[in-house]
Amino acid sequence: MPLEIITIPCLADNYAFLMHDPDSGVTGLVDAPEAAPIKAELDRRGWGLDFVLLTHHHWDHIDALDELRQIYKPSVVGAEADAHRLPPLEVAVKEGTAFSFAEEDVQIIEVPGHTVGHIAFYLPESRAVFTADSLMALGCGRLFEGSPAQMWHSLNKLAALPSDIMVYSGHEYTQSNADFALTIEPDNPALQARVAGIKKARNAGVATVPSPLSLELSTNPFLRAGVAEVKQAMGMQGHDSEQVFTEIRKRKDNF
Ligand code: ZN
Ligand code: FE
Numbered sequence: 001m002p003l004e005i006i007t008i009p010c011l012a013d014n015y016a017f018l019m020h021d022p023d024s025g026v027t028g029l030v031d032a033p034e035a036a037p038i039k040a041e042l043d044r045r046g047w048g049l050d051f052v053l054l055t056h057h058h059w060d061h062i063d064a065l066d067e068l069r070q071i072y073k074p075s076v077v078g079a080e081a082d083a084h085r086l087p088p089l090e091v092a093v094k095e096g097t098a099f100s101f102a103e104e105d106v107q108i109i110e111v112p113g114h115t116v117g118h119i120a121f122y123l124p125e126s127r128a129v130f131t132a133d134s135l136m137a138l139g140c141g142r143l144f145e146g147s148p149a150q151m152w153h154s155l156n157k158l159a160a161l162p163s164d165i166m167v168y169s170g171h172e173y174t175q176s177n178a179d180f181a182l183t184i185e186p187d188n189p190a191l192q193a194r195v196a197g198i199k200k201a202r203n204a205g206v207a208t209v210p211s212p213l214s215l216e217l218s219t220n221p222f223l224r225a226g227v228a229e230v231k232q233a234m235g236m237q238g239h240d241s242e243q244v245f246t247e248i249r250k251r252k253d254n255f
Contacts, residue, residue: 001021001022001023001125002125002126002127003019003020003021003101003102003104003123003125003126003128004018004019004020004021004022005017005018005019005020005126005128005168005210006018006019006020006041006045007168007207007209007210008037008038008041009037009172009207010033010034010037010038010064011033011034011060013171013172013173014031014033014034014060014061014170014171014172015031015033015168015169015170015171015172015207015209016029016030016031016032016033016034016037016038017029017030017031017130017168018030018038018041018042018047019101019123019126019128020045020047021101021102021103021104023102024102024103025047025048026050026051026101026102027042027047027048027049027050027051028049028050028051028052028053028074028101028102029049029051029052029053029068029074030052030053030055030121030130030132030168031052031053031054031055031061031062031130031132031170032052032054032061032062032063032064032065032068033060033061033063033064034063034064035064035067035068038064038068039067039068039071042072048072049068049071049072049074050072050074050075051074051075051076051077051101052065052068052069052074052075052076052077053077053078053106053121053130054076054077054078054079054086054087054089055118055119055120055121055130055131055132055133055134055170056079056082056114056115056117056118056119056132056133057082057085057086057115057117058115058133061132061133061170062086062087065087066087069087075090075091076088076089076090076091077089077090077091077093077099078091078092078093078119079092079093079094079110079117079118079119080092080093080094080097081094081110081116081117082115082116082117085117086117093108093119094108094110094119095108095109095110095119096108101123104123104125104126105123105124105125106121106122106123107121107122107123107124108120108121108122109121109122109129109157109158110154111131111134111135111154111155111157111158112145112146112150112151112154113134113140113141113143113145113146113147113148113150113151113154113155114132114133114134114140114141114142114143114144114145114146114151115133115144115145115146116145116146116150118132118133118134118141118154120132120134120135120158122161122165124162127162127164127165127166128165128166128168128210129158129161129165129166129167129168129213130168131158131167131168131169131170132169132170133169133170133171134151134154134155134158134169135154135155135158135159135167135169135216135220135222135223136169136170136171136173136174136177137167137169137173137174137177137208137209137210137211137216137220138174138177138178138181138194138198138208138211138216138219138220138221139173139174139177139180139181139220139222139252140155140220140222140249141170142253143249148242148245148246148249149242149246151245151249152225152241152242152245152246155222155223155245158213159213159216159217159223161213162213163212163213163214163217164212164213164214165212165213166210166211166212166213167209167210167211167212167213167216168209168210169209169210169211171209172207172208172209174198174202174208174209174211175198175199175202175208178194178195178198178199179255180221180251180252180255181195181219181220181221182195183251183255184221184224184230184233184234184248184251185219185221185224185229185230185233186233187233188218188219188229190215190218190219191218191219194215194219221248222245222248222249225241225242225244225245225248226241226244230244231244234247234248
């Protein structure tokens with residue numbers, strides 16, 4: 001049975017996510033940006049906290065961990081490669097590590113680029129992937145540590161997942177990502193429609209995360225560096241997809 005997944009706005013523009021198995025009562029949290037809103041949501045629902053899954057070491061994804069650990073004593077799951085700079089981990093994982101949550105298989109996908117130790121959590125039965133600052137709604141994370149080649153490879157791993165899953169990314173950056181995406185593909189009708197929806201949602205204070213992977217594939221410029229129309233729109237026919245991705249990322253950094 002699919003998990004119940006709850007989006008929790010934290011800090012200025014971060015998202016944390018609760019996942020809960022109604023049968024067993026097991027509850028997990030993906031990333032820990034801010035204790036108060038997470039605690040409020042758990043209290044309101046009468047849930048404990050059994051696991052915290054960390055995507056990467058940036059402070060805005062781990063800051064609340066100490067406080068939550070004292071209250072709920074969860075098992076903390078994070079990347080083995082970054083164990084030296086993550087909070088203490090009960091479970092250190094890497095790609096291929098068998099991990100399950102409430103009897104649901106959780107696949108660890110290494111997605112370096114934003115940081116070198118960034119991981120994503122893919123839950124096939126719940127049709128969900130938690131990507132934080134790797135693949136984002138209509139964007140991708142900035143390359144603080146990794147190379148464009150690494151991020152391109154990471155995004156391709158995520159793009160290869162079943163397209164009917166939902167992408168749970170780490171920030172509400174979609175509006176500004178939309179403004180940028182339109183500079184790359186102004187004539188993409190799927191993008192135009194999505195941007196109109198984003199405007200409406202943000203005006204109503206509604207989150208644009210999660211987003212369907214299928215929609216990212218048809219509109220997210222960072223996933224579309226290999227598409228002929230995109231190469232042409234950028235004047236980069238004949239360049240390979242990785243070069244096109246590198247140029248899109250560069251333009252976004254200067255946007
Ligand atoms: Zn980050
Ligand atoms: Fe972040």
